[in-house]
Amino acid sequence: MATSTRTPLSQDKPLPGFIPGDLAWHLGMILRGHQTLFAQAVEEMPCSVRGYQMLSTVVHHDPANQQALGAHLGIDRTVLTYLIDDLVAAELVERVPAPTDRRARKIVATDTGLKLLEKLEKRVADAEQTLLTGLDAGETAQLAGLLGKLSMSVHRAQPGANPCEAMDHLG
Structure with a gap:
């Protein structure tokens, strides 16, 4: 019987400084910490984190329509309708005819929504700084760059992936 000299696949290229599986634990802890601080920062926002993300997207990314x-x-569009309804009821956004298709609706921020977003963005920035307290400015910049690069790589490989759903399923 011949013995194999090949190491298991997980040992071929282990992550430096990690036991296989440690990356998931580290990412989970960071996400849990961020989720907690983020939710606290936006607690006055209707629909909490999702409401904030919607308002921020409307203002900063200006999507063409709903x-x-x-x-x-x-x-999902059925869930989206309810979330938008809540933001409309709070007078943070309004539905207007989309310029490119009068049958479609574009979501735009109201003055009240813009003021609330400005206030909450400061709180979110403070929460993120709290999360990054253990890193110096150079390490924070390096982490931000690496996370952006990695998340876009995952997004290209899995374009339908839903980061909100991933957070919802944290056990």
Whole structure:
């Protein structure tokens, strides 16, 4: 009987400084910490984190219509309708005819929505700084760059992946 000299696949290229599986634990802890601080920062926002993400997307990404907003956030259109209804009721956004298709609706922020977003963005920035307290400025910049690069790589490989759903399923 011949013995194999090949190491198991997980040992061929282990992550430096990680036991296979440790990456998931580290990412989970970071996500849990961020989720907690983020939710606290936006607690006055209707629909909490999702409401904040919707308002931020409307303001900073200017999606062409309601469907584009849902696609950007990975939110099912039936759920999206209820979330938008809540933001409309709070007078944070309004539905207007989309310039390119009068049958479609574009979601735009109201003055009240813009003021609330500005206030909450400061709180979210403070929460993110709290999360990154253990890193110096150079390490924070390096982490931001690496996370952006990695997340876009995952997004290209799995374009339908929904980050909101991933957070919802944290056990």
